[in-house]
Amino acid sequence: MGAQKAPPPSGDVALDVRDLRMRYGTKDVxxxxxxxxxxxxxxxxxxxxxxxxxxxxxxxxxxxxxxxxEISVLGEDxxxxxxxxxxxxxxxxxxxxxxxxxxxxxLLGYLARFYAxxxxxxxxxxxxxxxxxxxxxxxxxARAKVQTLSGGQRRRLxxxxxxxxxxxxxxxxxxxxxxxxxxxxxFHDLVHRLADFENTTVLLTTHDLDEAEKLADRILVLDGxxxxxNGSADQLARELTTQAEVRWTSxxxxxxxxxxxxxxxxxxxxxxxxxxxxxxxxxxxASLEDTYMxxxxxxxxxxPDRSAGPALTGPSEQTEEVQS
Amino acid sequence: MTAxxxxxxxxxxxxxxxxxSRGWLETKYSIQEPxxxxxxxxxxxxxxxxxxxxxxxxxxxxxxxxxxxxxPSLVGMSIxxxxxxxxxxxxxxDREDGxxxxxxxxxxxxxxxxxxxxxxxxxxTLVSLVALVIPAFTVAGDxxxxxxxxxxxxxxxxxxxxxxxxxSVALGSLFKTASxxxxxxLGSMLLIVPSGIFYPITALPEWLQWVGQAxxxxxxxxxxxxxxxxxxxxTAEIGESWRTAEMFAVLGAWAVVGMVLAPIVLxxxxxxxxxxxxxxxxxxxxxxxx
Numbered sequence: 001m002g003a004q005k006a007p008p009p010s011g012d013v014a015l016d017v018r019d020l021r022m023r024y025g026t027k028d029v030x031x032x033x034x035x036x037x038x039x040x041x042x043x044x045x046x047x048x049x050x051x052x053x054x055x056x057x058x059x060x061x062x063x064x065x066x067x068x069x070e071i072s073v074l075g076e077d078x079x080x081x082x083x084x085x086x087x088x089x090x091x092x093x094x095x096x097x098x099x100x101x102x103x104x105x106x107l108l109g110y111l112a113r114f115y116a117x118x119x120x121x122x123x124x125x126x127x128x129x130x131x132x133x134x135x136x137x138x139x140x141x142a143r144a145k146v147q148t149l150s151g152g153q154r155r156r157l158x159x160x161x162x163x164x165x166x167x168x169x170x171x172x173x174x175x176x177x178x179x180x181x182x183x184x185x186x187f188h189d190l191v192h193r194l195a196d197f198e199n200t201t202v203l204l205t206t207h208d209l210d211e212a213e214k215l216a217d218r219i220l221v222l223d224g225x226x227x228x229x230n231g232s233a234d235q236l237a238r239e240l241t242t243q244a245e246v247r248w249t250s251x252x253x254x255x256x257x258x259x260x261x262x263x264x265x266x267x268x269x270x271x272x273x274x275x276x277x278x279x280x281x282x283x284x285x286a287s288l289e290d291t292y293m294x295x296x297x298x299x300x301x302x303x304p305d306r307s308a309g310p311a312l313t314g315p316s317e318q319t320e321e322v323q324s
Numbered sequence: 325m326t327a328x329x330x331x332x333x334x335x336x337x338x339x340x341x342x343x344x345s346r347g348w349l350e351t352k353y354s355i356q357e358p359x360x361x362x363x364x365x366x367x368x369x370x371x372x373x374x375x376x377x378x379x380x381x382x383x384x385x386x387x388x389x390x391x392x393x394x395x396p397s398l399v400g401m402s403i404x405x406x407x408x409x410x411x412x413x414x415x416x417x418d419r420e421d422g423x424x425x426x427x428x429x430x431x432x433x434x435x436x437x438x439x440x441x442x443x444x445x446x447x448x449t450l451v452s453l454v455a456l457v458i459p460a461f462t463v464a465g466d467x468x469x470x471x472x473x474x475x476x477x478x479x480x481x482x483x484x485x486x487x488x489x490x491x492s493v494a495l496g497s498l499f500k501t502a503s504x505x506x507x508x509x510l511g512s513m514l515l516i517v518p519s520g521i522f523y524p525i526t527a528l529p530e531w532l533q534w535v536g537q538a539x540x541x542x543x544x545x546x547x548x549x550x551x552x553x554x555x556x557x558x559t560a561e562i563g564e565s566w567r568t569a570e571m572f573a574v575l576g577a578w579a580v581v582g583m584v585l586a587p588i589v590l591x592x593x594x595x596x597x598x599x600x601x602x603x604x605x606x607x608x609x610x611x612x613x614x
Contacts, residue, residue, distance in 0.1 A: 054599065055600075057599075063425075063428070063597065063599070064598055083432050084331065084332070084335075084431070087335075087431040093422060093602070094422075094599065094602075094603070096421055096602065096606050097421040098418070098423040098425075098426060099423060099426070100421075101353040101354075101357065102349070102353065110342060110436075111426075111430055113339075113342040113345070113436075114335075114338060114339055114430045114431050114432055114433060115431065116338055117335040117338045118331065118335065118431065161426070165431070
């Protein structure tokens with residue numbers, strides 16, 4: 001499921017990834033990732049830690065060489081693209097101690113200079129630095145040293161640096177890791193503004209379903225090195241949550257049956273036909289959150305044989321008895 | 325196609341100009357930082373004290389002031405030390421903290437970064453040279469100070485920077501972590517021993533003389549002495565000659581080697597840099613608990 005069900009390419013395609021594979025030594029990190037992103041779309045690459053999100057985004061940024069697959073980022077292969085391509089791209093990095101002595105306005109002004117030669121008739125490059133500081137809410141810290149900024153302010157500076165060249169496509173890797181709820185919310189507003197006003201394509205990674213639902217037009221769920229679901233939060237809820245639980249009582253005993261694939265109706269019909277003593281019948285569909293959490297748990301348990309997992313990919317059905 | 329080429333050239337020049345502003349800003353930030361200022365002036369202050377103690381002493385067997393003999397060598401050494409150790413140590417730091425990754429994420433950002441580094445170290449080395457001017461007054465009477473001195477010193481400074489900064493950048497790119505750069509200081513100090521800075525090279529065993537002459541320190545010292553010492557002091561040098569042509573040839577060779585190697589090594593190193601390598605460095609740093 002997933003990638004193949006994506007809508008056919010229409011309009012400007014900002015990102016086109018086909019069967020991307022990555023192997024470190026004998027370990028396959030990506031086993032075939034395919035997706036596309038259109039101009040102005042906000043995509044969230046969602047997945048548990050270790051699913052290959054960072055590897056994917058770093059390959060698209062041109063910072064890492066892939067093992068196999070076809071990639072087009074703004075029409076070029078990131079492995080061979082030049083500086084003119086780089087100028088159309090925004091990479092929001094997580095700052096740590098870099099440029100700690102620099103003053104906010106001077107750092108933005110310095111980085112902005114590199115983009116001026118890449119201005120076109122359609123795109124004015126770079127952003128006016130004062131206007132940009134206003135957009136990200138750093139105007140009052142213009143003369144502050146980077147090392148004196150709070151975590152949230154620093155992150156806004158990271159975003160400002162990422163977009164100072166008015167990029168057509170922005171990459172954000174785990175943008176709100178370590179944020180408090182307030183800073184997280186401010187950051188979400190900023191991403192929305194970016195996509196709405198600037199028609200910028202955004203690809204972000206997160207392991208937080210809630211964040212993906214809030215920010216993205218489309219969510220790609222990455223698991224075990226491949227995209228297992230691709231769609232809006234609503235589509236995902238329908239597509240992913242095929243798992244249902246059927247509970248009933250028979251002969252005074254409580255039963256639970258997990259239907260992991262397909263429609264539970266058939267199972268229920270057979271059940272009530274074959275067992276006339278069934279009472280207290282209950283069919284409960286897992287929520288998107290349940291499904292995602294089971295995926296995360298499975299990834300954390302790091303089972304060597306992934307197909308034996310309980311949730312998305314396993315076709316097995318099981319019934320267990322519970323004492324009530 | 326012509327439009328693309330024009331853009332590319334424009335973009336390179338924009339990056340060089342941005343790099344100059346970077347070098348200027350970083351110098352400004354650096355001389356506002358007490359820790360850096362101590363580092364920049366520490367050696368000149370030590371030399372100053374040494375020179376003051378040498379007051380009244382003469383070169384054995386002559387009536388030539390010992391301080392006047394040593395000062396030009398120190399000028400040469402300061403140029404070499406500033407150019408060789410400074411860039412290497414900051415490159416390892418910049419790599420760990422993500423400065424290099426930002427440069428990589430910016431179009432032509434590496435050009436700006438390198439230009440900025442060269443200017444920064446040229447300027448801070450100049451600051452430490454200015455600090456040597458003060459003790460120079462105490463022995464000025466014995467020195468040769470004229471237009472030729474000034475011209476030669478400027479030339480030696482420029483050639484010295486070009487001969488040392490790229491090599492240092494290449495060496496710095498080879499270090500995996502910032503803490504490994506201590507090795508560089510150690511190595512640099514060892515190279516000063518056979519360089520004829522503190523001890524006349526002619527008094528060393530011949531094999532050590534050859535080692536000394538293979539590295540920039542000796543030639544920078546020799547160049548500075550040729551600029552600042554009276555003509556008759558040439559008798560203390562190898563072959564009783566200032567060997568000006570050889571000096572520029574050897575330093576020029578180092579410059580060429582550096583210019584060829586530095587971009588290759590830097591590019592190879594930078595290719596490996598990504599968000600996750602910086603995150604890993606941060607993790608390493610945090611786990612050390614300081």
